[in-house]
Amino acid sequence: MASVKLAPFAVFLLAAFLMFPMKKVEGVDCNKGICNPYNTMKKKVEENPNLCQTHTECKKKGSGNFCARHINSDVKYGFCFASFSEAQDAYKMAITSNIKKDFLKIPGTTAY
Numbered sequence: 001m002a003s004v005k006l007a008p009f010a011v012f013l014l015a016a017f018l019m020f021p022m023k024k025v026e027g028v029d030c031n032k033g034i035c036n037p038y039n040t041m042k043k044k045v046e047e048n049p050n051l052c053q054t055h056t057e058c059k060k061k062g063s064g065n066f067c068a069r070h071i072n073s074d075v076k077y078g079f080c081f082a083s084f085s086e087a088q089d090a091y092k093m094a095i096t097s098n099i100k101k102d103f104l105k106i107p108g109t110t111a112y
Contacts (some may be wrong), residue, residue: 051077
């Protein structure tokens with residue numbers, strides 16, 4: 001009895017899905033209310049000579065030899081610097097300028 005009552009509803013849903021097909025859906029990265037498609041963000045990172053994930057990526061881009069990563073594990077990229085000491089100087093300057101504590105994570109060092 002219940003299946004007889006639901007049959008018209010099922011036909012209606014089927015007709016609605018066939019009449020209004022879904023558009024192609026892509027995932028986007030939303031950060032603080034600003035949403036950007038993933039491909040656009042990836043392209044921006046690849047084009048920016050100062051953003052890196054590894055030391056070899058900095059060397060390949062020609063913007064330095066050292067990639068200083070962020071402490072925040074959600075941020076997958078760091079900044080390219082010419083040397084470890086230059087990264088340390090930028091780290092110290094960021095701490096003293098009250099921009100944000102723990103601005104850069106410098107691997108292999110202890111806390112200051």
